[in-house]
Amino acid sequence: MQELITRAKELLADGTVSRVLGWKKGDLGWDPEPAWFEKEEDLEGFVYNPFCGANLSKYLIAAGKLEGRTLVFLKPCDTYSFNQLVKEHRVKKEKTYIIGVGCRGTLDPEKVRAAGMKGIEDAAVDGETLKVATLYGEKEMPLKDALLDRCLVCKGKTHVAYDELIGAQAGEEAGPGELAGDRFAGVERLEALPPKERFAFWQGQLSKCIRCNACRNACPACSCLKCVFDSSQFDSSQKANADTFEEQMFHIIRAYHVAGRCTDCGECSRVCPQGIPLHLLNRKFIRDINTFYGEYQAGADTESRAPLTDFTLEDVEPGIVSKRGGGR
Amino acid sequence: MCECSCGGKTKTDTLIPMVGVITDIRTETPDVKTFRVVGRGGKKLFEHMPGQCAMVSVPGVGEAMFSITSSPTNTEYQEFSIKRCGTLTDYLHGMTVGEELTVRGPYGNAFPVETALKGQNLLFIAGGIGLAPLRSVINYVLDKRENYGTVDILYGSRSMDDLVQLKEIQEVWMKTPGVNVYLTIDREQEGWDGHVGFVPSYLKELEFATDKTVLVCGPPIMIKFVLAALGEMGFEKTQVYTTLELRMKCGVGKCGRCNIGSKYVCKDGPVFRCDEIDELPPEY
Amino acid sequence: MYQMKKDRLTELFQAISGTKDLFLPLRKCDQTNYGLWTPEEVFDLETLKTVKSAKDCFFPQSEVLYRCKTEDGKISIDPQKLCDRPFVVFGMRACDVKAVEVLDRVFLSEPVDTFYAARREHGTIVSLACHEPEETCFCRNFGVDAAASGADVETWIIGDSLYWKPLTEKGEALTESLQAVLEAADGEASACEAEETVAREQEAIRGVIEKLPFSHLDLSRFQPENTMELFDSPLWEELYKPCLACGTCTFVCPTCQCYDIRDFDSGKNGVQRYRCWDSCMYSDFTMMAHGNLRTSQMQRFRQRFMHKLVYYPANNDGLYSCVGCGRCVSKCPASLNIVKVIKKLGGEA
């Protein structure tokens, strides 16, 4: 972490960047907040630990409107979002200076706290173990029990956009954990259920929705200035969970709007106050796109056409859904 | 009052509206129409005081707060002068006489016509559709002429065609003794032989004596410059009243969106004395 | 004071739900929220904080105000029936109980909100003391006693027993109807014993509360007379930065009461005019046809906290519109919360 601070100070001092976008220590040890630093001395409050789950790329839309370049610390996943934003002309690469930071998985504070950790001050990953510094001394727990769901199935440690790397090497393996790389297991499990059970699963999950819009607002792909849900004419209102249909409509549409653009950064599920596994909707689209139209990873580059703004003459017919056993 | 199917069994919430019928529509300007509304039985919907507002709504389209432009002394109906600028107002402008809408109110405070304004010389300053709330006061004052001193009305608009209530101004107000009306438009226009210029500058030209209580309403930018001009002319802030407008949903200070600091425009306003506004955060 | 074994809770709930609706913290899909209890539901009294507060029981997230139909140009209005069925909310924590007082001040002031008033009239609150307050709790700052809520009935779960103490007329009436399940302490000695057990528990709770990291915030600067100074503070620009403009803090907050009124046009069933919670964090909150007066997220962010800490107290005898439940502390996606605001603007950090 000290290395990051030193480097940030250097870049501020030599005028390469005008500000630094990183994380600041919170009051409780497990709640670092995204923060903007403009002066070298402010950086004393900088922190980077496994609790820094927030994907900072979305803030770059705001940063792009400011004078000068912004230094941003991005984890491997976050760089995909960055590329996607560049592709959609929301963020300018030349206004940004990216330091790719190493990641050993980010933590779910609720899981850590539920494991009985009280008075958390800091946390560090040591192999498969999470070491937590607490008011009551050093404690340990298995890392896999503390990771956010998205990190359990880590899609890789490769930074796809960066100006320099600190604490990370190009081509690192996904991990930790035995599930790493297996992003679609959850989707497949659901697909294997009978429709009735799938329906019950989603009805239960989506009826928890309190329509806080955290999923939308945290999502780096949701960068529209005016969202479809903000319209008063729309049938699924942005802030009322009035009917079960509306829950479905809201979430199908939200997922659909980012289909082909979602990089699977997992922010939606991380921020959901009700713990709805929203990534299962996004990953369904990703998986379908992969099977129907060929492997595609949004944000892997800044040029390729998104699957929904593209086609081939030989595309599968919608009837494929039934043919391959829809309604199983 | 309640015309619902409950048969008067439940106490009606203030959020439940009454049905109103449009009995007259006057086209004032290309984008302002004045709607005359009564209850279904043909009677006035409710009693109000000058400056108060009501929530007018078309089910399925929207609901918004409008100031009541008719005077309380009118015993037959209420009138709303409405400028076309959004979804609801757009719809209202397409309505015809005999159609129904819903109204609830009256909401908010009123100009202190029976207290602080009584016996005073009055100066009304309005810009554009800002005449709507002041018209209520002006007609109230004219109907109770003996209670008030001199009346001066300064009214300006973008163009001749944008002067609201021109007929009433010319035929009633201008002919009432002791009432002086000053009209102005922003730019020269064929067929206009009156004053040309913005309201604040005309105000300074007119050099009113400071023995008046001033009531101002208009677009925010006009209010800003009028207040500055009044200050230069020697008026105290306590002599000036204005009426504000913010986004409202409930009209009774509960939905939480029309506050300026700790004051709710729908409940504590819309009429404020200018020295009161000065104590509020500048968020209006 | 009454006492019963914890393992008979279901019996107690069955007795209550026999004549009234019973709202309990229910475990559904890995989260705990208040909901209508039926014997098939799993209740969860262990989780300290439900995701949403009990606000829903009195001021639901969305409720229909009236239905309108337009036929042959004639509008008919059919107001929603008011709540007329008695209900009990069991398990509310002291902070949520205090929050009801905050809501009361808004909805029961003239003109009374009849929808809310009807629910308040028919609802009986049974609170449950916080056996183990967490580090996110800061209710002490707002005069909340986590060990004694002052609700209609206060309860404590200590060891394998539930202790039940009615405080108000409503509480007494509910207790009366549950005589068959609740056991009055037998004889003077055991009554004394129960009182002592509860007193020890209360002392323990208060002891923990004193030691929590956020229990001693300095609120002294949040006074109506400092409105302008606080409003103009340059610190807002710094504080709001991470805010994503979602409504999580607002919707999990037990005291946020802003609402929106919207229409749903169902076609043949006419128009439903309903109200739903709204958040001052949303950009359309103050949007008017001619523009928006709070154009930046900083202004919206400032509005939320100024309202809780300055505007609301100015209108309500100094009562803050925050009860220190700490939900925003654990739920904000950007780790922003009212504690950070209080510390920064209050001069502590």
Next chain:
Amino acid sequence: MQVEHTEFRPKIVAFCCNWCSYAGADLAGSSRLAYPADVKIIRVPCSCRVNPMFILRAFQRGADGVILCGCHPGDCHYTTGNYYARRRMTLLFSMLDYLGVEDGRTRVEWVSAAEGVKFSATMNEFVAKIHELGENVRLEDLRCKN
């Protein structure tokens, strides 16, 4: 309220592209080819005009089945519209299936202006399928129900 137990009459919404399928429906009509009156046709300029939200909205408002008809791939009046529609609908239908909505309530069929027979056959088939599935309850909005 009077409750009548009558035979289930499904409500079917058919989005038809202006250039091919609508003309196909027209041809079916003028050729006196029968298809159930339960099918309500909504004419759209092109199959790719159909936003996935339209499909959901139709279900919300009480449709029991929604079918989209457009020009055959390669024949789009706007050259490529139906190719985009094809991808969109494939993903949407797959998602609806994933959410547990009965497969078969949604369908896409390419019908040219000359295929009146195909139009009527498709509709007969689709209506029969919806009859089999019964009333739509998984994608309904209670506020729009009686």
